[in-house]
Amino acid sequence: MTSKIPIILDGDPGHDDAIAWMLAKASDKLEILACTSVSGNQSIEKTSYNARRVMTLLGIDAPFAMGTEEPLHGEPIHAGNVHGETGLDGPALPDPEIEAEPLSAVELMAKTISTSSQPVTIVATGPLTNVGALLILHPELKPRIAHISIMGGGLAFGNWTPAAEFNILVDPEAADVVFKSGLPITMAGLDVTLKALVFPEDFERIRALGNPVAVVVAEWLDFFYNFHRGLGYAGAPLHDAVAVAALIKPEILIVEDYYVQIETSGDFCRGATVADHYGFRQQPPNTHALVDIDREAFIDLLAEAAAWYGKESE
């Protein structure tokens, strides 16, 4: 029996963050050591409140700490148009039973990493503000970080601007620190996450599981899809869940290794993840870029995870 991968969940829930966390909690391959919030899909107050509600719903029994509203540089950007006024609109959720620790997200990460018996994997499904700050403030912890699995970026195009994906655009300077860190990075960018589509019939499969978590997940998908349908999508692209799936079931993903740089300046390309796919820069790859996914297997993974919560409550 192999030991579980110890992880920190760092996100800005957010519908797809919440479903990513649902996947992580249900997996017997992962052990959640801590959760941290970041400003992104909504303000830090809202994403933190959502994180605590989601942890309560899912039964994640781990310390939680709040990040900051401001990115490392520039003004915050939020995505209320995608995730609603609360950042997690849709189904009613339980009141949070988890309190925030009296320390910052970065310090909780540092404490968790330094006291873990094994190197820790960070799953970052929001802007990279906390992870970047951690690497700036605690470079000595790098050897204790096994892997950073992020949702962010895109090799050929963006979603928040033509060239930039939202999570990277919100804090390109933090992303730059992370991609220059030398730590192993898995990047679930738009190349793969726009293929991780959950179709309405998949929502029904999950809803029919009937347990309270599965029903909430289906309703999150209803809400999330409603926005994407307006953009012409056939399903809900479950961006953040791919960063967790990469740890649980890497065999359902296609990966290509590239040297990726973050564009931090410019009128058009700030926040772009520029992948040297021709090797012109003669640098070793720093990123495992996910480019394709077995969609059916991904849906099975989601449905099995949602079903796990039914067994738990029996």
Add this chain to the structure above:
Amino acid sequence: MAQKIIIDTDPGIDDAMAILAALHSPDLEVLGLTTVFGNTEVGLCSLNALRLVELEGNDHIPVAQGCGQPLVHDINSFSAGVHGKDGFGNTNLPLPHGKLDPRHAAQFIIDTVMANPHEVILAPIGPLTNIAMAYRLEPRIAPLVKEVVLMGGCAFALGNISAVAEANIYHDPHAAEVVFAAPWKVTMVGLDVTTKIVMRPEYFEKLYAAGNPAVGLLEKIQPCYQDFHEQIYGMKGAIHTHDPAVIAYLLAPELFRCEEMPVYVVTEGLCLGKTIADKHHHVFRSTQAGKGIGEESVAVVVERPSTTIPLGVDEDGVLELLFDLLAK
């Protein structure tokens, strides 16, 4: 009546195929070739352009030489690895007999458009330096040009000369920015479709069997281009069809599925030469809101005209069309 066109070109192996296909078409009247640096130096490109018009007795078609370097920055590189130092696969063909038109390419374009108002399509298949200069010298040509149908850029595809940039745009991003901003109709035939049109060794074998001078020349110069595609993409003798796709578009636009959106060109940084296809009008909306995209300001006050961008293509249809023309 045949459609009048000026081909602005840096021949170039795929340029040669495009030009020969155009010269073989009864539906296109090539009013002139204008040359630009790109695949190799402009002087060598001009020699190749003259060779192309002389090959099958089209000497009456003028060749005017244009810009030898980009508008702003230094030449970043020639594509010698792709097209050979002479632009024709290092075949060092005999010198042409003919002479260049005495005018600069930009002036030739201006004069020709003014003499044929609303009738001429500009078909640039190299860097856009001459086209930008023609517009800068004589902005009145803009409404008189019927359309600009260019090979270049990539809307939602990766680049072919850098991570994110296509070669023709990368060679002169500032000129490209002028062309996409000018008030004329632009169609950008870019990597989104040209990499989906693949000519394979069997195709060439059949094509060369036609035995005319055009395919004879292609047979000589093509191996260099095939070698490049093998080295970079492992295509085993197959090639992407870049410049000839413009000719196919001119003759049979119904073979292409297009969308329209404004295009901006990145003139700095890691993404130099990237074509920003602003499908969701981010740039204009953020400017209207008084904010830049991301956080830096973008100096745009009115939305620029939309560019037509082929995003899907009937590959077989295009290959057949080009085959029929070249084999003629």
